[in-house]
Amino acid sequence: MSERFTGSFTQQEPIPKAGIDAALRVLQSGRLHRYNVADGEHGETALLEQEFATSVDAKYCLAVASGGYAMATALRAVGVKAGDKVLSNAFTLAPVPGAIAAVGGDPLFVGVTRDLTIDLDDLEAKSDQASVLLLSHMRGHMCDMDRLMSICDAAGIKVIEDCAHTMGAKWNGTWSGRNGVMGCYSCQTYKHVNSGEGGLLVSDDDDLMARAIMLSGSYMLFERHLAGPPKEAFAQIKYETPNISGRMDHLRAAILRPQLADLETQVTRWNDRYRAVEQGLADTTGLTVIARDVKERYVGSSIQFLLEGWSAEGVKEAIARCSARGVELKWFGGAEPVAFTSRYDSWRYVACEPMPATDEILRGIVDMRLPLTFSVEDCAFIAQIIRSEVSAVYQEMGA
Numbered sequence: 302m303s304e305r306f307t308g309s310f311t312q313q314e315p316i317p318k319a320g321i322d323a324a325l326r327v328l329q330s331g332r333l334h335r336y337n338v339a340d341g342e343h344g345e346t347a348l349l350e351q352e353f354a355t356s357v358d359a360k361y362c363l364a365v366a367s368g369g370y371a372m373a374t375a376l377r378a379v380g381v382k383a384g385d386k387v388l389s390n391a392f393t394l395a396p397v398p399g400a401i402a403a404v405g406g407d408p409l410f411v412g413v414t415r416d417l418t419i420d421l422d423d424l425e426a427k428s429d430q431a432s433v434l435l436l437s438h439m440r441g442h443m444c445d446m447d448r449l450m451s452i453c454d455a456a457g458i459k460v461i462e463d464c465a466h467t468m469g470a471k472w473n474g475t476w477s478g479r480n481g482v483m484g485c486y487s488c489q490t491y492k493h494v495n496s497g498e499g500g501l502l503v504s505d506d507d508d509l510m511a512r513a514i515m516l517s518g519s520y521m522l523f524e525r526h527l528a529g530p531p532k533e534a535f536a537q538i539k540y541e542t543p544n545i546s547g548r549m550d551h552l553r554a555a556i557l558r559p560q561l562a563d564l565e566t567q568v569t570r571w572n573d574r575y576r577a578v579e580q581g582l583a584d585t586t587g588l589t590v591i592a593r594d595v596k597e598r599y600v601g602s603s604i605q606f607l608l609e610g611w612s613a614e615g616v617k618e619a620i621a622r623c624s625a626r627g628v629e630l631k632w633f634g635g636a637e638p639v640a641f642t643s644r645y646d647s648w649r650y651v652a653c654e655p656m657p658a659t660d661e662i663l664r665g666i667v668d669m670r671l672p673l674t675f676s677v678e679d680c681a682f683i684a685q686i687i688r689s690e691v692s693a694v695y696q697e698m699g700a
């Protein structure tokens with residue numbers, strides 16, 4: 302009987318003790334709302350914003366209720382209105398087109414390459430059809446950001462980055478989230494810091510950040526922010542901007558601050574695990590490991606590979622056999638959206654043209670989480686299981 306892996310793919314590490322202690326202090330204080338602070342106290346939320354801004358070399362940061370809320374707020378702040386088209390990735394997760402829909406916009410999908418990044422030729426071809434791109438660094442894969450920015454700058458397109466899987470990542474030395482006008486991050490349980498739910502928004506732009514702060518529901522308390530623009534930036538904006546409440550509270554911020562301080566260590570640990578799986582899968586017949594650009598400093602909190610040209614039956618059989626041995630894989634090629642793996646044509650509220658080249662790639666994408674509760678040895682074992690089951694199915698079924 303073949304050996305089985307028994308770890309849980311959805312088990313996170315506990316919140317660090319410093320976070321638990323800080324959370325208890327907040328609970329004891331009774332002051333949970335971000336603007337409820339004692340005399341001389343800044344509050345956990347404002348401190349988190351200040352620390353995150355510093356960590357990614359941004360002038361400003363706003364903490365909000367979720368990553369999805371951060372994206373919708375960024376879209377509103379740059380002025381997307383009902384009926385506007387917004388470019389975005391065909392390969393991403395549901396909250397991305399959902400954020401566009403939240404402001405009444407219409408997603409215009411751009412294809413995916415074999416590197417699992419946005420297809421820059423397709424982006425260039427569609428660049429005259431919209432003035433905003435919501436760029437998703439889906440599953441942590443970053444495209445050639447230099448070329449992307451030159452396409453967008455030439456076409457007058459404003460870029461908003463979805464960094465749900467790239468907190469801590471860089472392209473060519475620049476932090477993810479810092480090429481576009483705004484960067485959006487998620488602090489949801491399955492991302493790189495965990496407060497259950499939560500989001501962060503960064504920018505260097507006074508006007509955009511003043512709008513975002515008003516949108517998030519700052520009432521007229523924006524002067525309490527430590528990582529916000531000066532009060533002059535709000536002079537007109539405070540009258541013009543609706544309050545669409547989506548603030549972060551002190552409790553979540555308290556949990557997040559120690560995790561943020563540990564992020565670099567966690568990135569190293571994730572990448573050790575990622576490389577163990579990547580190495581274990583190298584040169585498996587029928588399986589393509591995703592190439593990573595040397596300019597990319599990624600965070601391997603999940604790993605993907607391609608089963609290119611396989612039949613649906615073959616992929617399903619390989620996934621079923623891995624699952625029988627305790628290895629949970631997700632497939633982006635399924636006809637129906639399952640759990641987190643929906644695809645552009647399952648979002649039927651969006652009118653879109655068929656994308657055959659993208660469909661071909663999506664049909665082959667297999668995805669796996671790498672929680673930090675797995676050891677590097679666990680990851681090597683997982684790779685061994687995938688390798689043997691994928692090879693067996695490939696041999697038996699001729700893919």
Ligand SMILES: *Cc1c(COP(=O)(O)O)cnc(C)c1O
Pocket residue numbers: 367368369370393394396397437438439440463465466487488489498499500
């Ligand atoms: C998780 C996620 C988001 C947003 O996350 P929330 O659950 O709203 O915090 C955005 N983009 C991608 C690609 C994601 O995976």
